[in-house]
Structure formats: structure tokens, C-alpha cells
Amino acid sequence: MTDFLTDQQHAGQPTPAPGGEDFLVVENLSVQFPTHDGLVKAVNDLSYSVKMGETLGIVGESGSGKSVSSMAVLGLHDIKRSRLTGSIRVDGKEIIGASEQTLRKIRGNEVAMIFQDPLTALHPFYSVGAQIGEAYRIHHDVSKSKARAKAIEMLDRVGIPQAKSRVDDYPHQFSGGMRQRAMIAMALVNDPKLIIADEPTTALDVTVQAQILDLLQELQRDFRSAIIIITHDLGVVAEMADEVLVMYAGRAVEQGPTRELLTHPEMPYTWGLLSSMPDVTASTDARLVPIPGNPPSLLNPPTGCPFHPRCPHVDKVPGDLCRTELPEFLPGQRGTHHLKRCHLVNPDDIYATEVLPEIAPDLVELTLADNADVAHGDGMHGER
Amino acid sequence: MTTQSEAVPTTVSAAPTEQPLLEVTNLRKYFPVKSSGLVRRTIAQVQAVDGVSFQVPAGTSLGLVGESGCGKSTTGRLITRLLDPTSGSMKFEGHEIGNLSPKQMLPYRKEIQMIFQDPYSSLNPRHTVGTIVGTPLRVHKVVPEKQVLNRVRELLEVVGLNPEHYNRYPSEFSGGQRQRIGIARALALQPKLLVADEPVSALDVSIQAQVVNLLTDLQKEFGVAFLFIAHDLAVVRHFCPEVAVMYLGKIVEIADRETLYNRPHHPYTQALLSAVPDVKQAAVGGRRERIRLEGDVPSPVNPPSGCRFRTRCWMAKDICAKQEPPLLQIGPKHKVACHFAGEYGAMPTSPITLNVLGVDQEGTPVAGATPSAEDLNEPGFADTWTDVETLKGNSAPMATSLPSDSRPASEVGSEDRGTRS
Numbered sequence: 074m075t076d077f078l079t080d081q082q083h084a085g086q087p088t089p090a091p092g093g094e095d096f097l098v099v100e101n102l103s104v105q106f107p108t109h110d111g112l113v114k115a116v117n118d119l120s121y122s123v124k125m126g127e128t129l130g131i132v133g134e135s136g137s138g139k140s141v142s143s144m145a146v147l148g149l150h151d152i153k154r155s156r157l158t159g160s161i162r163v164d165g166k167e168i169i170g171a172s173e174q175t176l177r178k179i180r181g182n183e184v185a186m187i188f189q190d191p192l193t194a195l196h197p198f199y200s201v202g203a204q205i206g207e208a209y210r211i212h213h214d215v216s217k218s219k220a221r222a223k224a225i226e227m228l229d230r231v232g233i234p235q236a237k238s239r240v241d242d243y244p245h246q247f248s249g250g251m252r253q254r255a256m257i258a259m260a261l262v263n264d265p266k267l268i269i270a271d272e273p274t275t276a277l278d279v280t281v282q283a284q285i286l287d288l289l290q291e292l293q294r295d296f297r298s299a300i301i302i303i304t305h306d307l308g309v310v311a312e313m314a315d316e317v318l319v320m321y322a323g324r325a326v327e328q329g330p331t332r333e334l335l336t337h338p339e340m341p342y343t344w345g346l347l348s349s350m351p352d353v354t355a356s357t358d359a360r361l362v363p364i365p366g367n368p369p370s371l372l373n374p375p376t377g378c379p380f381h382p383r384c385p386h387v388d389k390v391p392g393d394l395c396r397t398e399l400p401e402f403l404p405g406q407r408g409t410h411h412l413k414r415c416h417l418v419n420p421d422d423i424y425a426t427e428v429l430p431e432i433a434p435d436l437v438e439l440t441l442a443d444n445a446d447v448a449h450g451d452g453m454h455g456e457r
Numbered sequence: 458m459t460t461q462s463e464a465v466p467t468t469v470s471a472a473p474t475e476q477p478l479l480e481v482t483n484l485r486k487y488f489p490v491k492s493s494g495l496v497r498r499t500i501a502q503v504q505a506v507d508g509v510s511f512q513v514p515a516g517t518s519l520g521l522v523g524e525s526g527c528g529k530s531t532t533g534r535l536i537t538r539l540l541d542p543t544s545g546s547m548k549f550e551g552h553e554i555g556n557l558s559p560k561q562m563l564p565y566r567k568e569i570q571m572i573f574q575d576p577y578s579s580l581n582p583r584h585t586v587g588t589i590v591g592t593p594l595r596v597h598k599v600v601p602e603k604q605v606l607n608r609v610r611e612l613l614e615v616v617g618l619n620p621e622h623y624n625r626y627p628s629e630f631s632g633g634q635r636q637r638i639g640i641a642r643a644l645a646l647q648p649k650l651l652v653a654d655e656p657v658s659a660l661d662v663s664i665q666a667q668v669v670n671l672l673t674d675l676q677k678e679f680g681v682a683f684l685f686i687a688h689d690l691a692v693v694r695h696f697c698p699e700v701a702v703m704y705l706g707k708i709v710e711i712a713d714r715e716t717l718y719n720r721p722h723h724p725y726t727q728a729l730l731s732a733v734p735d736v737k738q739a740a741v742g743g744r745r746e747r748i749r750l751e752g753d754v755p756s757p758v759n760p761p762s763g764c765r766f767r768t769r770c771w772m773a774k775d776i777c778a779k780q781e782p783p784l785l786q787i788g789p790k791h792k793v794a795c796h797f798a799g800e801y802g803a804m805p806t807s808p809i810t811l812n813v814l815g816v817d818q819e820g821t822p823v824a825g826a827t828p829s830a831e832d833l834n835e836p837g838f839a840d841t842w843t844d845v846e847t848l849k850g851n852s853a854p855m856a857t858s859l860p861s862d863s864r865p866a867s868e869v870g871s872e873d874r875g876t877r878s
Contacts, residue, residue: 284749
């Protein structure tokens with residue numbers, strides 16, 4: 074894992090990852106659902122790309138569009154009930170507007186998904202082995218017994234003890250962690266090049282979560298697949314992802330290499346996420362700093378910056394800019410690789426002087442020094 | 458004798474002589490597993506909670522952490538008497554509430570209220586907020602019918618909701634707001650103890666902090682004691698000055714938060730803490746060094762013999778399978794149930810519990826030794842404790858030259874006890 078990070082994070086421009094070309098390219102994706110109450114703009118103008126062997130973490134609250142956008146990658150939205158615009162290319166193949174037949178070939182074969190709740194994602198009437206075998210037989214012309222052998226092999230691969238006897242068990246006979254492993258086995262049975270993990274560990278306990286994350290990383294090393302990990306846990310992102318995308322109200326609000334983004338966040342929403350999470354080492358007398366208010370309705374998103382009703386830094390922007398104008402998704406002060414959607418002119422100084430003292434006073438000096446370096450340099454971060 | 462350098466946290470307001478608000482001793486809950494067929498005989502017992510003891514002093518919080526299935530929620534439901542205990546005692550302000558009939562229990566329900574995990578399923582969708590929050594007031598007749606509405610408005614304001622929203626239905630509120638409604642309902646009767654069962658885990662990250670802050674404020678304002686059940690170690694650490702870690706129906710470690718989070722002595726606590734993903738890791742890159750636990754939690758129907766954690770423990774030795782480790786007090790406010798309790802990387806090589814259990818290195822009882830383990834399942838903390846350092850020194854020669862039963866038990870006891878300075 075560490076070698077990915079160092080490889081990937083050396084320069085400002087994304088260097089070609091070990092895999093080379095972008096495997097998944099999402100460009101200007103918008104997903105809208107017409108409803109009785111009006112048009113729900115679930116995803117707006119979202120662009121990102123993932124390379125082979127790389128992990129992208131998508132962070133956001135419920136309703137921020139993170140799951141909707143990744144379901145679009147699999148072509149899972151009913152075209153009758155949703156409007157998709159923009160472009161999604163998987164290995165060069167366009168997904169939006171593709172026929173169901175094409176999509177079926179891609180689903181589970183090139184792109185696989187690990188769902189959040191394995192108990193609802195697995196069919197209760199079929200044995201685990203049958204479900205894994207089915208996924209294999211759809212894309213491979215093999216006999217049932219071969220598919221069963223493959224299912225056993227996969228269960229063994231994801232660390233289920235006595236896979237031979239457990240293959241005929243039903244989902245309810247598995248524990249939560251084992252079910253999630255079975256889901257991963259099913260997702261990996263066709264050696265997909267891209268795995269989308271939608272909150273893969275939210276339903277699990279910490280020790281099991283650690284096991285599952287280990288497994289994902291190990292499998293990524295072996296299969297060199299690209300992974301998109303969707304989560305609300307910044308801790309998971311910090312330990313797993315090479316690149317982070319923060320979403321709010323259907324839009325990307327900040328994007329950058331993990332280390333860069335989490336040590337020098339430039340968007341008040343990211344600050345809010347960082348400061349509202351209690352830390353196992355932080356002072357216990359300090360109050361948590363929650364983000365005030367609630368996530369906005371996507372039927373009627375706020376004008377201007379979608380975060381402005383909850384943003385404590387609105388007054389630092391001259392005029393009414395935050396309320397009237399949507400900030401563009403542009404590189405900030407820290408180089409071209411770190412994009413943010415915010416009107417604030419000097420977010421790094423505000424973060425270091427106002428936000429950081431409350432959440433991690435010990436890091437203030439370091440961050441200030443770092444900021445000074447960047448100001449004197451060319452905006453790129455040389456030594457990391 | 459040791460002099461304890463760490464300051465005992467002053468968060469516990471009750472004087473040591475004052476009786477705790479809630480005292481739980483040896484609480485057990487076994488759920489029967491019935492056979493199929495016409496005659497449904499009990500064929501096994503799920504030992505969901507198996508002999509836990511703890512105290513909740515008035516006006517403070519005890520955290521209960523552990524993985525799913527460890528019995529922490531069952532414990533919460535036993536205390537609120539949503540479930541009947543199999544055995545054990547629960548004393549609320551000195552009165553036994555474990556064996557009361559529903560009618561006798563009624564006055565105590567006013568004092569012990571519960572906040573549920575899921576704000577979507579714990580509020581009746583067909584009742585307005587006013588009905589939901591007002592029902593406890595009507596049932597217990599604490600205010601005349603005419604004033605119920607005023608009180609409801611007050612309560613809604615206390616939890617940060619618009620008091621004029623009493624006429625709305627739960628579906629009109631977001632998750633965080635619903636949880637506030639649940640909290641208002643729990644507060645309606647001005648309880649002395651709130652059992653909060655995962656109160657924030659169903660909420661979004663940015664909302665979690667709002668609710669945790671609300672609970673902190675309520676505790677300050679009304680002096681409510683909390684039994685705070687959660688699996689999120691960071692939230693529990695933030696909220697509770699004292700924390701108990703449960704594993705498979707038993708408390709494996711209980712201590713004040715500084716000790717538990719900085720110097721955990723039980724291998725399970727150490728593993729649990731090391732598995733929490735950390736945002737700060739981003740500055741370093743890659744995964745954090747941590748203790749890898751193999752496998753899953755064993756079934757509570759047929760728990761492992763001796764120490765229940767031994768099947769996943771990297772320290773496990775013969776004695777762990779034979780003898781169940783007692784919950785031994787090893788510091789002024791620190792109890793741990795492990796034969797090899799110690800800080801990570803500096804765990805003793807020979808069991809620290811030999812004298813207490815009266816057994817030898819392999820866990821076989823020694824003839825003539827007087828085990829003193831029976832009285833170890835007392836709730837709360839004693840003024841004297843077994844000092845781990847002293848024991849480590851003693852058990853080494855005991856294994857080699859000195860026959861352990863040659864020393865009178867009383868002498869062993871007096872030498873190995875530390876005293877509060």
C-alpha cells in the first residue's frame with residue numbers, strides 16, 4: 074500500500090499509476106430524478122477518474138450523491154425514472170446510454186460492487202456458493218460443478234475457514250464479517266478491474282472492519298484492480314485511499330491526494346467533517362465542533378455555494394458571493410492537484426489559525442510552517 | 458506498598474461512601490434455545506450476559522463498549538427491565554429492582570429511561586411529536602392534562618427543536634431531529650438514569666457531534682447519569698469518564714478513561730483500540746500498525762472454556778483454557794480480567810492471577826491454597842488492589858523454587874495488596 078502512496082503522491086500532476094491509463098473516467102456527470110415534488114438533483118457536474126491499482130475514497134454525508142454517482146457507473150439507474158447526462162467511460166466504453174446487454178457484460182465482470190449491508194444484498198433463499206457460482210457462470214461458459222469449485226476457491230481466498238463445507242451454507246448461517254467476505258468473494262469472482270465498495274465496513278465492528286480493509290488491500294495488490302471506496306469515515310479513507318473526493322449536496326467540493334487533502338483541507342465542509350469527529354487521542358474536555366444545521370434538500374438546493382447556510386466562514390468572503398454564486402471547482406493555493414469549490418481566498422491560513430487550534434493544537438506549528446513553504450515556493454509540494 | 462502517581466479523575470462527583478445510583482452485581486441473562494417440533498424443549502442457552510458487575514454513580518456516565526453480540530445492549534435492556542434477568546441483582550438507589558413485578562416497577566420506570574439507537578423505528582409514525590413526548594407525562598400523571606402541552610413545548614426547546622413543531626409527525630423530521638425527539642421523550646419524566654443504546658450510531662457524522670454535545674449539556678444541566686452503550690470508541694471516550702469493555706457477555710476491563718485508553722491492560726482492549734482507523738494516519742500514509750485478531754467472536758451458546766477471549770488471543774497459554782480469569786482490580790480505578798494483564802509489549806510472562814485463584818502455572822489447582830476469587834465480582838472499586846508489578850516479581854520464584862502453598866494465604870494477600878495513598 075505504501076508504495077502506491079509514494080508513487081502517486083510525488084508530484085502535483087497525477088503521475089501515471091502502476092496501471093497506467095485511467096480505467097474509469099467520469100465527466101460532468103449529472104443524475105436527476107423527477108418526482109412528484111419536483112426534480113431531485115442528486116448529482117451535479119461530477120468529474121473524476123480512477124487508474125488501475127489505485128484507490129479513490131469518496132466521502133460525504135447521506136444524500137450527498139456518493140452512492141448515486143457510483144451506481145451510475147454500473148448503469149444501475151432505471152432510465153425511465155432518472156435523467157443522466159455527461160459521460161462515464163469504463164475502459165473506454167461509454168456507460169451512459171449503453172444498451173442493457175452491454176451493461177450486463179460490464180457488470181460483475183469489469184466492474185463489481187460491494188454493497189453496504191450484506192444481509193440485504195445476499196439472497197436468503199440461495200446458498201452462498203450458489204450465488205457466487207451464478208455470478209461466475211453468467212460471464213463464463215462453465216459447468217455447475219466448475220462454478221462450485223470456483224466458489225470454494227474464492228471463499229477460501231477471502232479467508233472463510235473450511236470453505237468446502239461452508240459453500241452450501243445460507244447467508245443467515247454466516248456472521249456479519251463472513252457475509253461481507255462472501256460479498257467480496259462474489260464481487261471478485263470474475264477478476265473485475267474496478268471494485269466499487271459502498272460503505273463496505275459500516276455495518277461491521279472495528280476489529281472485523283480492520284480485517285476486511287486488510288483483505289481489500291491484499292486483493293488489490295494481487296489483482297491490481299482499481300477501487301472506489303465510498304464511506305463517511307475519514308479514518309478509513311486516511312488509511313485506504315490514494316486520492317480523496319469530498320462530496321456535498323451532489324457536487325464535488327474538494328479533491329486531492331489523501332495526505333495533502335487531510336493535512337491541508339481547504340474547504341469549510343471538510344474542516345467540519347474533521348472537527349466533528351471525536352478522536353481517540355484528543356482532549357476530552359474540548360467540545361466537539363459540529364457542523365450546524367442539516368444537509369440541504371436536493372429538491373431545492375441553496376443558491377450559490379450549497380454549503381453556505383451551514384458554513385461558519387461566510388462572512389470572510391466579500392459581498393454576497395457565497396449566497397449568489399456557485400464557486401468553481403478550481404485548484405487552490407497548494408498546487409494543481411488539490412481542487413476545491415470555495416470562495417475563500419486564504420483557506421490555508423484560516424484552517425491553521427482558526428480551525429486547527431480547536432481540533433489538533435499540536436499540529437498548528439507544523440501546518441503554518443508548511444503553508445509558508447508553499448507560499449514561497451511555486452505552489453507545488455516538493456518534499457513529502 | 459505503592460504510591461499511585463496518577464491523579465484519580467475528579468469527574469466522579471459522588472463521595473466514595475455515598476451509594477451509587479445504580480449497582481449491578483453478577484447480572485446474568487440466558488436466552489433459551491428451543492428445539493423444533495411439538496415439545497419445544499430447551500436445548501441450549503445463549504449466554505448473552507454472564508455475570509457482569511458495575512456501578513453508575515449519580516450524575517456521571519459509564520461507557521459500555523464492545524462488538525456486536527457481546528451483550529452490551531442486553532445489559533441496557535435488563536437495567537430498564539425491558540428484559541427480565543436470569544439471575545443477579547440490580548440495585549437502584551439501594552432498592553433491588555431485578556425481581557420487581559411490572560406494577561412494582563412502575564415508580565422506577567420514571568427514574569430510568571432509555572434512548573434508542575434507531576430514531577426511525579423507535580418513534581411511532583402515526584403519532585405526532587406532541588403525543589410521543591407527552592405520553593410518558595400522561596402515563597405517570599406527573600402534570601395535569603392541561604399542562605402536558607406546555608411541558609412538551611418546554612422539552613422540545615430543551616433538546617433544540619422548535620417548540621411549535623409539536624403537531625408534526627416524525628416523518629417530517631431528519632434523522633438528527635428524530636433522535637432529539639427520542640431524547641425529549643426520555644427526558645420527559647426527569648429520570649435520574651438514562652440508558653443510551655448507541656444513541657448516535659445511526660446518524661450522519663456531522664449530526665453525531667450535535668447530539669453528543671446535546672447529551673453533554675443535558676447531563677450538566679439536569680445531572681442525569683448515563684449508561685452509554687456504543688461501539689464507537691472515540692465517542693465513548695469523549696462522553697464517559699469511566700468505561701467498561703465487554704466481550705462475549707463479560708466485562709473484560711473496566712477503568713477510568715485515561716487508564717483504559719492510554720494504558721489498556723487487556724489484550725482485547727488493546728486490539729480494539731488499535732483497530733480504530735485514524736484520520737491522523739493520513740500524514741504518515743498507509744495503514745496504521747495494529748494488532749490483528751484472527752477469526753470471529755465465538756458463539757455465546759457455547760463459549761470457550763476458561764477465558765472467553767483465548768481463542769483469538771495471541772497471549773493465550775494453557776492456564777487460559779482451564780481457569781477463567783477473575784476481574785482483578787490492579788489500580789485505584791482499574792479492573793481487568795486477564796491472566797497476563799499488562800501494557801502492550803510489556804505483558805508478564807507468568808500469570809498474575811495465581812495467588813488469587815490458588816493455581817499453578819498450568820492452571821491446575823494447588824492443594825492447600827485458598828483461592829480468594831469468589832468475592833472478586835463486586836461492583837465498584839475497592840480501596841486496596843492487587844499490584845501487578847509486585848505479583849510479577851513473586852510469581853517467578855514461585856514457579857521455580859518456592860512451593861506456592863508453603864506461604865500462608867493471609868501473608869500472600871497482605872504482601873500483594875497496594876493501598877490507596
